[in-house]
Structures are given as structure tokens and as C-alpha cells.
Amino acid sequence: MRAIILEQVDRLLAAQSGAAALRRLEAGEWPEELWEALEGLGLPLLLVPEELGGIGLGWADAAAVWQVIGRYAAPAPVAECMLANGLAAAAGIEPRGGFSSFGQTAPFGRFAAQLLLEPAPGRLALHAPGAATPGQNIAREPRDAMTPGPLLAEGALPNSHGPRALRLGHALLRAALIAGAVEHALALAVDWANTRKQFGRALAKFQAIQQQLAVVASEAAAVSVAVSAAARAVDSRGLEGASFEIACAKVVAGEAAQTTAATVHQVFAAIGITEDHELHHTTRRLWSWRDEGGSERAWAGEIGRNTLAQGGAALWPDITARDIS
Amino acid sequence: MRFELPSLPGGSAGLRAELRAFLAEAGRDWTPAVRARSWMGFDREFSRELGARGWIGMVWPKAYGGHERSGLERVVVLEELLAVGAPVGAHWIGDRQSGPLILRRGTEEQRRKILPGIASGKLAFCxxxxxxxxxxxxxxxxxxxxxxxxxxxxxxxxxxxxxxxxxxxxxxxxxxxxxxxxxxxxxxxxxxxxxxxxxxxxxxxxxxxxxxxxxxxxxxxxxxxxxxxxxxxxxxGWAQATEELALERSGPERYLSSLPALTAGVDALRDVPGADVAVGRMVARLNTLRGMSLSVAGMLEAGEAPAQEAALVKDAGNDFEQRLPEQIRALLEPEDMPEDLRALLADLTQLAPTFSLRGGTREILRGIIARELGLR
Incomplete structure (x- = not known):
């Protein structure tokens, strides 16, 4: 099932994404046609159980889809909608049609049909969107300050998701999108290195270039593994039960975002910083997404405080005790 | 390249507990110098003790002195030994690469003559x-x-x-x-x-x-x-040696060489301002590298030959274990370190340059990754 959906999403985004679509999105246009196609695949309801009309897949499946979306620089906020609908359903709130966003600073909030909030630990509330004060991140994706409208429904999350499910889910979502964006930035840079010639040979023939891009490949692998581990842990133990793995994934993703963006811009040189080139759509998202859902500093601080409180002797046993067999 | 997390076999937690109980006793008198050297340290008596307990040649057929356990169970044993810096050098090479090579490529006579000696911790390979x-x-x-x-x-x-x-x-x-x-x-x-x-x-x-x-x-x-x-x-020989290197490159010894310093460092850093973020970054990397290494172990167990993935794990792991002593040092003045930590860092600082040399230099590994990317 996962393989089929991944292939469908990949094919759809390959056909309907690209620099022109991202430019329109960043100019504030809603990607209506793409959104309808994504709804046609049932993507917004991927994490919603079948008995509530969804596809009923798990977090590992969702994270794999998010990674594909990240490869295309997220040309529509469907990952965010998947998270909002999935969590709402987990709290027993029946999903509604259209785009669902979440949080006080809501991704694409101005376009939301409903807004999911966490008014108290472990409780979720679905609101009509209310008024949106437009804002944006450095990728020029809408991040709008919301005044929630009337309450539509509310419910309690299962204990396994804990008291800060939206923050944890958001962190996993951003880490997964970063995993895809890092992959894409690397692919673009490899392609460019094989195309661009200087001193009579392709950039790819220079060891200085090879060695730098090898490091990016290493980071791509690290984020991807960290995200898979986190999503698998959520499937097994819920969001709060997976908070360590999610924190690890967001830290590694944030660090990888920095290394990747810096390196690919160095490889592309001047052409890569032009408005016309597609590279910046991905690198500006790397710089934005690492800050959203908690920075690497915030999550590393949480991991570190726990580690220091438990003491050195507990470090290795605590890591291995989280193994999933 | 492909990394897929394996599930650890059901009895792993029990096996880990067994190892920990044994190591708590056996390792009581290991000095910081012993723990810093870990798989470079050579202690035949300790290797024989491990052999007697069935923790060497674990995956080999019983006919050759092995124990027919899974490759992932073997990794559990390696992880526990390395996490405490056990002196495992006397059997490490034989268990990791020479033995498997003989098992795969050797004649029946070679297998019978040599493998039981490695598995019992008596024969050391270089x-x-x-x-x-x-x-x-x-x-x-x-x-x-x-x-x-x-x-x-x-x-x-x-x-x-x-x-x-x-x-x-x-x-x-x-x-x-x-x-x-x-x-x-x-x-x-x-x-x-x-x-x-x-x-x-x-x-x-x-x-x-x-x-x-x-x-x-x-x-x-x-x-x-x-x-x-x-x-x-x-x-x-070239193809066989390359195959051998894939076994050599992705194991937990490629990121755990400095772990004893982090274990000791955590206790010393408890009240140091800013240590939480720095320690959190190290732990996040540690946990992720473990996932990467286990992924390659899972692929090896499934009979695949993930040579490029193994090179990547070694490069990333070496970077982590090489920087770890420096990161702890950056958080703590030498005179504020407990003696145990200071001694560990002194030795690890001098050993760390070898981490990105042994088993293939950083530059060679990155060249392998670059070729896999379609560069070169």
C-alpha cells in the first residue's frame, strides 16, 4: 500500500510541481488544481482511520510520503493537512473536507477551511479559521497569525500521544520534509557538477567537489534514517513515547539542512543564487523548516537535559531500551 | 543508497542483560587507558572468556565452533562490549573479517583447521x-x-x-x-x-x-x-579483499570508539551552562549513527553486499567519534575534569587521528561515496 501511494504522489508531483508552480505559491496563490489532484489520491486523509473515512495508514507511511513531498519543495501544504486531520481523528474528531491547518501561526492559514489547536495538554479543538494576519517564512510560504473562529468540535488524544502532540507531530513533519529537500538539493548539485565544465573538465571530476558532496550524501542518509526511526517509534509508542526519536530526527535534520544548503550553493556558485534558478526554492525551505516545529537547539536541549539528569551510566542503556523488535 | 532499519531479534534485550552482568564483573578493574583503547587493546584471556561464553563466531555453523545465532544478535554483543570499552582486540579481526572470509571463501579443511580456534578466542588474526x-x-x-x-x-x-x-x-x-x-x-x-x-x-x-x-x-x-x-x-584477491572491507566498515566500532568519554562526560557536565544543547546534539548523532549501522547490519544479514552504505557509515561514524573528545573538552576546563575523564580524553585525543585512517581513510571513503553518487 505504501509503495503504491508513494509512486502515485511522486508521479503527480513530478507532473504538477516545478519552479513555476513554486513561484506562484510563493506569490500567494493557492495551488487549486494540484490540491484537487492530491485530494483525489485521498492524501489529506492518509492518517485517518478507515472507519472515519480515511486511508488508515500509519506514521511511518506518512513520513515516507512527507519525504517525497519534501523532494518537490512542498508545492502544496498537504503534509500539514495530513498531520492536522490525522491528529484530529486520533482525538475522535471527524475529518471535514478542504484544507486543515494547525497552530496559532498556521501554515497557509489564510486558505484554511478549519484550524486545529491544542487548547490544553492532550486536548484538541477544531475551529473555523477566523481572521488571518498574513505572514511568511523565509521560503515565502504563508505563515499566518490566526484568530480562531467558532469551535467546531473537540476531543481528547489517547495518552500515548501525550500533552504536546501538535509540537511533536510538527517536528516530525518538518524533519521528514527536510529529508526529502536534502535529497533533492543533492541530486541537483550532482547533476550540475556533471554538466558544468571549468578548466576543461566537469566539476564532478574535481576531488574538492566530490568530497564535499559525499558529506551531503552522508547527511541525506542520516536524516532519512533518523526520520524513519522516529516515525516507526510513533507507530509503536505514540508521539510522546517517540519524543526522543523525534527530537533526534529534528536535530539531525536541522544540522543537515545547514550543511546541505551551504554546500550546494558553493557547488552551484553564482547561478545558484539567481531568482531564475530553481535551487533557492529548496534551500530557502531548508532554512525555514529547520526553525519550524522546534529548532535543533530546542530539541537538543531537551535531549541533553534528560541525558544529564539520568547520568552517564544510563546513557547507553536508555538508548538501547528503546529498540523495537 | 538505501538504509532500512531492521527489527532486532526478540531475545536481544535478554542477551544485552547477560552481557551487562558479565561486563560489570569483568570490567571492574579496567583503567581509562584500557577503555580508551577498546578494540585496539589485546587481552587474550578476556577473549578466551568471551569465546567460552559463545560470544565469538556467533553466526558461524556449529560444525566450525560457531553458535548459529543471527547477525543482529552478534551486533548486540559488539555494541555492549564497545559501549564499555572492553579490550576486545585479540579476537576482533578474526571474528569480524578473517573468520567470515574463511567461512565464505576457504576450503573445508581451512575452515575446520582455523574457525574453531577463532571462535574459542584462542587464535588472533591481523x-x-x-x-x-x-x-x-x-x-x-x-x-x-x-x-x-x-x-x-x-x-x-x-x-x-x-x-x-x-x-x-x-x-x-x-x-x-x-x-x-x-x-x-x-x-x-x-x-x-x-x-x-x-x-x-x-x-x-x-x-x-x-x-x-x-x-x-x-x-x-x-x-x-x-x-x-x-x-x-x-x-x-582484490574482489575478496573489497568484500572483506564491506564487513569491516559498518560495525559499531566505527562510531563507538569514544563512547566511554561521553559516558564519563555526562556526569561531569551536569551543571555546566550550555552543556545540555551540546550533549543533546551528540546523543542525537549517536542514536542516528546506531540506526545507520544497524541498517547495514540488517542488509548484511539479508545476504546483500552494501559496500557503499558501509563506507558512508564508517565516514560519518569516524567523524562523530573523532570530534567527541574535542566537544567535551570545549565544555569543561581540564582542571574541572574528574581524573577518570581527563585520562580518557588524554588517550582518546592521541588515538583519534587513527579513527579516520584505519580501515580506509576519510578521503578514500568519500571517494567511494562520490562514485556511487555518479561523480568521478
Whole structure:
């Protein structure tokens, strides 16, 4: 099932994404046609159980889809909608049609049909969107300050998701999108290195270039593994039960975002910083997404405080005790 | 490249508990110097003890002294040994690469003769790859074996051979026929099993920057080897050695070499401002590297040959274990460190340069990754 959906999403985004679509999105246009196609695949309801009309897949499946979306620089906020609908359903709130966003600073909030909030630990509330004060991140994706409208429904999350499910889910979502964006930035840079010639040979023939891009490949692998581990842990133990793995994934993703963006811009040189080139759509998202859902500093601080409180002797046993067999 | 997290076998937690109970007792008197050296440290008695408990050659058939456990159970054992810096060097090479190579490529007689000795912790192996004129450019090696009546005559020199002076056997990559004119230098190489007690072999220790004799120069002067010294196929040495390196590169020893310093560091850093973020970053990397290493272990277990993935894990892991002592040092003044931590860091600082040299340099590994990316 996962393989089929991944292939469908990949094919759809390959056909309907690209620099022109991202430019329109960043100019504030809603990607209506793409959104309808994504709804046609049932993507917004991927994490919603079948008995509530969804596809009923798990977090590992969702994270794999998010990674594909990240490869295309997220040309529509469907990952965010998947998270909002999935969590709402987990709290027993029946999903509604259209785009669902979440949080006080809501991704694409101005376009939301409903807004999911966490008014108290472990409780979720679905609101009509209310008024949106437009804002944006450095990728020029809408991040709008919301005044929630009337309450539509509310419910309690299962204990396994804990008291800060939206923050944890958001962190996993951003880490997964970063995993895809890092992959894409690397692919673009490899392609460019094989195309661009200087001193009579392709950039790819220079060891200085090879060695730098090898490091990016290493980071791509690290984020991807960290995200898979986190999503698998959520499937097994819920969001709060997976908070360590999610924190690890967001830290590694944030660090990888920095290394990747810096390196690919160095490889592309001047052409890569032009408005016309597609590279910046991905690198500006790397710089934005690492800050959203908690920075690497915030999550590393949480991991570190726990580690220091438990003491050195507990470090290795605590890591291995989280193994999933 | 592909990384997929395996599930650990059901009994892993019990196996871990068994190891921890054993190591708490066995490791009571290990000094920081012993723990910093870990798999470079050579302690035959400890290796025999592990062998007696069935923790060497775990995945090999029982007929050869093995225990027919899964590869992932073996990783559980390796992780626990390395996490406390156990001195495992006397059996490490045999268990990790020489034994598996003999099992895969050796004759029935070679298997029966050697594998039970490795599995019981009695036979120690060293790696015969580097030569004075062949470091990263391994195919430039010159050590040569010629066929003579009854076997082979071996001449040449191997160098930087860790613990050769304490080992029983070496698997040496040597030239057994000239490289074809204008052809690949990888042709004509073979692997030979060399009994280090044979006459004509001299082993000269080379003092290292720690003031210790841990690696060596091994000289072969008309050494007569029996017919059955040939391991695997004549002329297929390069491919076999490459296969061996895939086993060597992705294990937990590629990111855990400095773990004892983090364990000790955590206790010393508890009240240091800003230590939480720095420690959190290290732990996030540690946990992720473990996932990457386990992914490769899962692929090896499934019979795949993830050579590029293994190179990537080694490069990323070496970077982590090499920087770890520096990161702890950046958080704590030397005079504020407990003696145990200061001693660990002193040794690890001097050992750390080898982390990105042994088993393939950083530059060679990144070259392998780059080729896989379609660069070069």
C-alpha cells in the first residue's frame, strides 16, 4: 500500500510541481488544481482511520510520503493537512473536507477551511479559521497569525500521544520534509557538477567537489534514517513515547539542512543564487523548516537535559531500551 | 543508497542483560587507558572468556565452533562490549573479517583447521593490507608470492599491522602474478593465510605517538607457505579483499570508539551552562549513527553486499567519534575534569587521528561515496 501511494504522489508531483508552480505559491496563490489532484489520491486523509473515512495508514507511511513531498519543495501544504486531520481523528474528531491547518501561526492559514489547536495538554479543538494576519517564512510560504473562529468540535488524544502532540507531530513533519529537500538539493548539485565544465573538465571530476558532496550524501542518509526511526517509534509508542526519536530526527535534520544548503550553493556558485534558478526554492525551505516545529537547539536541549539528569551510566542503556523488535 | 532499519531479534534485550552482568564483573578493574583503547587493546584471556561464553563466531555453523545465532544478535554483543570499552582486540579481526572470509571463501579443511580456534578466542588474526609503498593506493602493493614445489614462496613487507606481534595469523593480500600489461592492477592479486610462526618472518614493532608498540612492520624473506595457504581463488584477491572491507566498515566500532568519554562526560557536565544543547546534539548523532549501522547490519544479514552504505557509515561514524573528545573538552576546563575523564580524553585525543585512517581513510571513503553518487 505504501509503495503504491508513494509512486502515485511522486508521479503527480513530478507532473504538477516545478519552479513555476513554486513561484506562484510563493506569490500567494493557492495551488487549486494540484490540491484537487492530491485530494483525489485521498492524501489529506492518509492518517485517518478507515472507519472515519480515511486511508488508515500509519506514521511511518506518512513520513515516507512527507519525504517525497519534501523532494518537490512542498508545492502544496498537504503534509500539514495530513498531520492536522490525522491528529484530529486520533482525538475522535471527524475529518471535514478542504484544507486543515494547525497552530496559532498556521501554515497557509489564510486558505484554511478549519484550524486545529491544542487548547490544553492532550486536548484538541477544531475551529473555523477566523481572521488571518498574513505572514511568511523565509521560503515565502504563508505563515499566518490566526484568530480562531467558532469551535467546531473537540476531543481528547489517547495518552500515548501525550500533552504536546501538535509540537511533536510538527517536528516530525518538518524533519521528514527536510529529508526529502536534502535529497533533492543533492541530486541537483550532482547533476550540475556533471554538466558544468571549468578548466576543461566537469566539476564532478574535481576531488574538492566530490568530497564535499559525499558529506551531503552522508547527511541525506542520516536524516532519512533518523526520520524513519522516529516515525516507526510513533507507530509503536505514540508521539510522546517517540519524543526522543523525534527530537533526534529534528536535530539531525536541522544540522543537515545547514550543511546541505551551504554546500550546494558553493557547488552551484553564482547561478545558484539567481531568482531564475530553481535551487533557492529548496534551500530557502531548508532554512525555514529547520526553525519550524522546534529548532535543533530546542530539541537538543531537551535531549541533553534528560541525558544529564539520568547520568552517564544510563546513557547507553536508555538508548538501547528503546529498540523495537 | 538505501538504509532500512531492521527489527532486532526478540531475545536481544535478554542477551544485552547477560552481557551487562558479565561486563560489570569483568570490567571492574579496567583503567581509562584500557577503555580508551577498546578494540585496539589485546587481552587474550578476556577473549578466551568471551569465546567460552559463545560470544565469538556467533553466526558461524556449529560444525566450525560457531553458535548459529543471527547477525543482529552478534551486533548486540559488539555494541555492549564497545559501549564499555572492553579490550576486545585479540579476537576482533578474526571474528569480524578473517573468520567470515574463511567461512565464505576457504576450503573445508581451512575452515575446520582455523574457525574453531577463532571462535574459542584462542587464535588472533591481523590484517595484511598496507605496505610501505601502498597505503590508500592499495593496488600498488608489491609483496609477492611465487609458486614453488609444495606451495608458495613469499617475499615483501606489510606495515602498520596492528597487533601483528601478538597475533597468530595474517591474511595477506599479495601479488601472485604480474599485472597484465596495460591492464588492471587489480588482476593477479591473491589472499594468503600466513602462519606468523613460520621462519623467514620478522615482526618489528613501530613505536606510536602514545609511546606504545601497537603496530608493526612485518617482513617476509623467502617464507615457504604450504599449498593450502591460498585463500579463495587465485587472482581474485582484490574482489575478496573489497568484500572483506564491506564487513569491516559498518560495525559499531566505527562510531563507538569514544563512547566511554561521553559516558564519563555526562556526569561531569551536569551543571555546566550550555552543556545540555551540546550533549543533546551528540546523543542525537549517536542514536542516528546506531540506526545507520544497524541498517547495514540488517542488509548484511539479508545476504546483500552494501559496500557503499558501509563506507558512508564508517565516514560519518569516524567523524562523530573523532570530534567527541574535542566537544567535551570545549565544555569543561581540564582542571574541572574528574581524573577518570581527563585520562580518557588524554588517550582518546592521541588515538583519534587513527579513527579516520584505519580501515580506509576519510578521503578514500568519500571517494567511494562520490562514485556511487555518479561523480568521478
Amino acid at each position: 590484517i595484511g593490507l598496507s605496505e610501505p609503498e601502498a597505503g590508500s593506493d592499495l593496488a600498488a602493493l608489491r609483496t609477492k608470492a611465487e609458486r614453488v614445489p609444495g606451495g608458495w614462496k613469499l617475499n615483501g613487507r606489510k606495515i602498520w599491522t596492528t597487533n601483528a606481534h601478538l597475533s597468530d595469523w595474517m591474511i595477506a593480500l599479495v601479488r601472485t602474478s604480474p599485472a597484465p600489461e596495460g591492464g588492471s592492477r587489480h588482476a593477479g592479486l591473491s589472499q594468503l593465510l600466513v602462519d606468523l610462526r613460520l621462519s623467514g618472518i620478522s615482526i618489528r614493532p613501530i613505536r606510536d605517538l602514545l609511546g606504545e608498540e601497537s603496530f608493526n612492520e612485518v617482513t617476509f624473506d623467502d617464507v615457504l607457505l604450504p599449498e593450502d595457504a591460498l585463500l579463495g581463488q587465485e587472482g581474485a
